Amino acid sequence: MSTETRFFDIAALARTLPETAETMLTDLRLTDEHDASCRIFRVYRAVPAHYHTSSDEYLYVLTGRAEIHIEGSEPRIIGPGELVFFKKNTVHAMPRIVEEPYIVLAIDTPRRPPEDVHFVNPADGTPASFIKTY
Template identity: 55%
Template sequence: MNDDKASAMGRFDIGAIAASLPACADTMLVDRYLTDRPSSSARVFRVYRPTPAHYHEQCDEFLYVFSGRGTFWMGDASTKAEFGPGELLHFHRGVVHALPDILEEPLVFLSIDTPRRDPKDVIFVDPADGTPESFIRQSGY
């Protein structure tokens, strides 16, 4: 998480933050929190490999596609669709979703979670697909 100074700021350079994320990772995603309050959190994260079917119990997730292209589905794997820069994806809490294909890298999102998304709030439909620890790693400043 950010220190008090960084989390109190109200202006962020998303491009610079995206560029500071590592080129590779041992987790599916690496994120950096911009804000982290009980009512909401904002993060920038990079996706390194396809994410299997999962959901979040505690928050709704708004994902603004900053860079890259891929495919996603929500609720039903047969609804797979492509996404790209400038699009906003929205997943209600409890709705199963996945990002099965990375078509162009780096795949970076600005995420707004309401209420705050706890880093451990990820439930894989098939528990063999991962754990919160294999899903995401936080990157510090």
């Protein structure tokens, strides 16, 4: 059993994400354990419908606002202090950034490998065009 403890200044770390990116998102992995991964990510442009096969996802909005579409729910605008949860294989998208910077704290259970992104329309992107990890 690991006794490793880590503390994170989330606001300070969020400020280290780049102002612009070639990818739709950039992220900074805080933990990357088998049972869960935790990261901060910034969204730079519309994210097409996609899903992840490896993990459930918790998204806690730190800054900004965006429109989110989650399969089985009405589209809505989410902003700071809101938490969204959905199960693996749930199609979701962020078609519009309303207020920037749009930065989210994400917890994936179990761990989500960076390459686990599957676009509903494969022409919309690849893991390499989806996210860059710092």
